Amino acid sequence: MKNLTFNKKILLIIIFSIGFSVLVSFLFIHYLYSKLYVSSIEDSIIHQGKRTASHYHYGELSDEIIEKIQWYNVVSEYEIIVVDDLDELSSYFPYKINYENLIDSHDQSELEEGKYVMKEGFVEELNREILGAIFPIKGDQGLIGFIYIYVPLEAIQDVFSDSIPILLIAGSLFFCFFFLIITRIWKSMFKPLQDLQRLSDQVSIGNYSDIIQTDRQDEIGQLIKAFNQMSLSLGQLEERKKEFTSNIVHELRTPLTYIGGYTEALKQKIYTSPEEATNYLATIQKETDRLSKLINDLVDLNYLQENSYSTNMEPIAIAQLLFDTIDLFEIHIKEKKLHLKLDIEEDLVVLGDSHRIHQVFYNIIDNAIKYSLSSGAILIKLKKVNKAVQFQINNDGIGIPKEDIERIGERFFRSDKARNRTTGGTGLGLSIVKEIVRLHEGKFTISSTQSTGTTITIQLPYLDIEGAEI
Structure with a gap:
């Protein structure tokens, strides 16, 4: 059986x-x-x-x-x-x-x-x-x-001699009707299942483009719709995997090319002056740091996405943590002649991992400065909104295209791919930010227009002064 x-x-x-x-x-x-x-x-x-x-x-x-x-x-x-x-x-x-x-x-x-x-x-x-x-x-x-x-x-x-003909006629009609019903049910049940089997065979060899058209609302219809959705999701996942592989190869190839080329130049003493050799060494150091940061960010992101990861939760005076993070960018702000505006409530407390929250502030402020126009403005707000502490940062830099907004935060995704070398980013910073916010049961949103610039908003659960989470 x-x-x-x-x-x-x-x-x-x-x-x-x-x-x-x-x-x-x-x-x-x-x-x-x-x-x-x-x-x-x-x-x-x-x-x-x-x-x-x-x-x-x-x-x-x-x-x-x-x-x-x-x-x-x-x-x-x-x-x-x-x-x-x-x-x-x-x-x-x-x-x-x-x-x-x-x-x-x-x-x-x-x-x-x-x-x-x-x-x-x-x-x-x-x-x-x-x-x-x-x-x-x-x-x-x-x-x-x-x-x-x-x-x-x-x-x-x-x-039953008188009844037998009636019974035979009624029985024959019954079995004919029963046969027609069974045939219809057979086709109704097994044709979609056969289509599902065919589609699953296509999915198993990597073809995710086929779907089964159906207007059924029963369990089989729901199964077909779920399978179609799964196939499309697998197709999208496969595309993302290919893009991820392509991106990481690209991210590694360029610094390795620089390091290999300048190392060979130094080895063969192909330079005209000590200053040029020093510049070669500086470039090697810069690309080495870029590789190190890329690897560290990947390890960090994978670590955050593991289900077994747990945050070290404790009450945090979040305003002071934000001030300390802003101080780290004082030189960069002066170099780009940025006008920094602060609107911060200083008595706010959240329950969280101070190291990870600092990482969130650092990555977001770093991006806001990198992608701001010279002599532009950056507005940072930290306020209590309803039952959450809301951190918001806005810069007046080049806006992000609407079609790219939903992909912000994906691994290696950059809206302006031409800027990746000048900014030195790895394309992983916002991915890490979104994971940290998720682990703190918070919310991450981003909006951008050419007229108002880009605004990132993060909400974290508020902790009252008695230590009870609202």
């Missing part, structure tokens, strides 16, 4: 159902025969036998009475035999039922006690079943005779 395919199992179930229906129909007809037809004959025999025997209580079984009974035998549908003694019954037909004598010792005892005895069985001479009964006739001095009433039973096919 385990080796059978699903459709073969369903076919076996259908065949079993049909067989079961036929069996139930047979049993039902047999029930009608045995319980209704035979029972009605038995009740009639008992009623007629008792009635006949009761006419002769306390009388004698005279020739006149026997003649009346025999006359009744002629006009009745029953065969009636009247005898004075039980031994005489053995000489009347049928004298054997089921190939055994009509009367045995137990039957004789019952009759002598005044009870009637039912007889049912096969009679060879008639080649059919009979149903009968023997009734004792009482006189003044006890039993004076016996009445034997029996009737040959019609065969079951004879009983």
Whole structure:
């Protein structure tokens, strides 16, 4: 059974159902025969036998009475035999039922006690079943005779002879209708499943473009829609993987090319002055630092995305942490002649990992400065909004295209790919920021237009002064 395919199992179930229906129909007809037809004959025999025997209580079984009974035998549908003694019954037909004598010792005892005895069985001479009964006739001095009433039973096919054509026609129509229904259900169930099997084969070899069109709303329809969505998601994931591989190869190739080229130049002493050699060494150092930062950021991001990672949560005076982070960029702000505006509430407390929150501030402020225009403005806000501490930073640099907004924060994704060398970024900073915010059960949003610049908003759960998280 385990080796059978699903459709073969369903076919076996259908065949079993049909067989079961036929069996139930047979049993039902047999029930009608045995319980209704035979029972009605038995009740009639008992009623007629008792009635006949009761006419002769306390009388004698005279020739006149026997003649009346025999006359009744002629006009009745029953065969009636009247005898004075039980031994005489053995000489009347049928004298054997089921190939055994009509009367045995137990039957004789019952009759002598005044009870009637039912007889049912096969009679060879008639080649059919009979149903009968023997009734004792009482006189003044006890039993004076016996009445034997029996009737040959019609065969079951004879009983239902008038109904069989109707049953055959109704049965044929039923099975034709049943076959049509099963065929429709078969196609309805297995055609989508076969399509799913075909699609799964395509997915297994890396083809994620095919989908199954369906307007079904049942479980199979929901399964198809879920599979379509899974296929599309796998396709998108595959594209992202290819892009990720391409990006990381690109990120590694350029610094390695610089390092290899300048190292070979220094090794071959291909330079014109000590200053040029020093510049080569500086470039090697710069590209080495870039590689180191790239590897560290990748390790850090993977570490943050592991389900087993847990933050070191503690109450943080977040305003002071923000001020300390801003101080680290004082030189860069002066170099680009940026105008820094601060709107910070200084008594705010959050429950979080101070090292990771500092990492969030550092990456976001670093990006805001890198992508600001010279002599531009940066606005930093830190306020309590409802039940959250909201950090917001805005710069008036070049805006991010609308189609790139949703992808900000993906690994290695840069909206302006031409700036990756001048800014020195790895394309992982915002990915790390989003993971840290997620681990703190916060929210990260970004908006950007050419007129207002780019705004990043982060909300973290607020902690009241008693240390209870709101």
